[in-house]
Amino acid sequence: MTDPLIAAAKAASNGLFAQSTRMKVVSENIANAETTGKTAGSDPYRRKTVSFEAVTDEAEGVDLVQVGDIGRDEAAFRTEYMPGHPAADAKGYVKMPNVDMLTELADMREASRSYTANTQVIKQVREIVSMTIDLLRSSS
């Protein structure tokens, strides 16, 4: 087993990576909130979802977090009446992406909060390590 403090930093940096992946997915969803299909009646952009899973690192003895699979939200699309749109069906309705801005923004807030929490952990670990190193420095 390696140093637990290194393991702590590793878990925190894993958390940073997971949260930034989540941030990436959220930004994809927001960017494509109005992306419709090209042909008549075709499906628009389908919202992406991300899931996390805990993975135990046997060598380090910590639970790391890992991005599971990036899936697609199977929720129904909303429709809008736009007869002139290239993706409009026979009745003039266009399928819009199933992206809900409020959900995405809430997700983004949570991701950034967790990201901050992980950076805080890294800061503390660094401080602890430098306190230990300072033990040597003071002996003059």
Place this chain on the structure above:
Amino acid sequence: MQPMQLFDLAFRQNEWLAQRQSVISSNIANANTPGYKAKDIQSFDDAMRSSAPMAVTNQNHIASSGFETVRDQDDGSGQAEVLVSGNDVNLEQEFLKSNDVMRSYTLNTQIMKTFNSMLLSVTKG
């Protein structure tokens, strides 16, 4: 010798604190993982009592090292909030624990520093 024992004790507690910090850090990293339960390690008192050094009667024996008893449990108090996803990590509580670790670590290193300078002032005269 007395001061040496103190170094040993302080070192062991620092080891325990580092272990605890790594558990806290994996709790925080998994704050958004569905089904993850917050973990904690056994208290320092218990760890000291249970990890009383095993007798080494043969040089091939492996010395017991460290505290590797990460208890798979949530730490009881105030853990009322379990999310729909089955996750019960409470970030505020984890930070509280982390600050606890920080404070004890500072105290320990300060004590070690002080004793070190005392020993030095004796040896240097």
